[in-house]
Amino acid sequence: MQIYPHVPTARDKTLFTPGPLTTSLSVKQAMLRDAGSWHFEFNEIVRAIREKLLEIACLSRAGGFESILMQGSGTFGVEAVVASTVPPDGKLLVLANGAYGERILQMASHLGIATTALRSPENQTPDLDSLRRALADDSTITNVIAVHCETTTGILNPIAEIGEIVREHRRVYIVDAMSSFGAIPVDFVASGIDFLISSPNKCLEGVPGFSFIIARRAALLATEGFARSLSLDLLGQWNAFEKNGQFRFTPPTHSILAFQQALREFDVEGGVAGRAARYRTNHEVLNEGMKHLGFHPYLDPTVQSYIITSFYCPNAPNFGFAEFYRRLADKNMIIYPGKISQADTFRIGSIGRIFESDVHQLLWAVEETISEMNLHLDKKTQNTSIEL
């Protein structure tokens, strides 16, 4: 395989991935600055971003909520919440139906936190009766964590229904909304969420470098002394923002400047509703187009989100994901491998600065690749319901 030395081009390959994602040129250009992390101008940007995140969640400080930025990728944000909000003798119930739920269990194990795993198959949402029973039977469970869109498959978990049960049993409720916040509406108060974690480099279309946590202030203040980590201490981080508006340790200044611009573009698009509409169209065009070409989606449409879609690898003898991937990459299209333990799949994301026209280009590239690889997918028999 020929590898060319990288030279700047007008356009990068298009990322149909779960993040980092294709971003606008203006978001990338916002990073061409040196910002002093102690300077009041930078602190003002941080303050405005923290306020804006609450606004996107339809919350406010006056209403009793706080937002906290945390260095590192999304996982660091989840780990900060897990490490900082479970009491020393507490227990975390993890609703797991994919790799991100499993990662939370791994985190808790590293942190020496007792856990109960409530697993469901990767193509099914959690069983709510089992949750009810688990909480009723085990009074040592203090916190419950659920993943909103489990990016492993693209399944959308019912966080409001889960939250209702958690609230009935008076436990602390944490939601990993990494791949959904900003594009799938979340009713924070009705869902009884205490802590929600997300990232700038998913639906808000910024770049990697930090994560953010939205917290109910009373729940946050109740975690004094819980943190099992110095750098991932959620309350410690919040206290620093309160004291002088600053991060405790070096902030990812460039990512924050990019995020400021990404949030402006989010507003211009019409906020959550605008972004949801574009991603939904991307997903629908992708789904119909792939089915037409002879691919089968992994999930039932009733639980499928418009964030990312898993497709079964075709049975065709000539199909190999590595070659399929490389041939699409040669056409400037980047898709994503599968992460499902029970089935051979690959994934295509509908999020980031991509539009319906980009999805059509991907579909043309997939069609071309099918013919190059002689896959002979049977459109007629495999495409059961859709007429394009």
Ligand SMILES: *Cc1c(COP(=O)(O)O)cnc(C)c1O
């Ligand atoms: C992406 C993602 C994460 C982890 O984020 P990283 O930035 O890769 O560390 C966690 N949970 C969900 C649901 C995600 O989609």
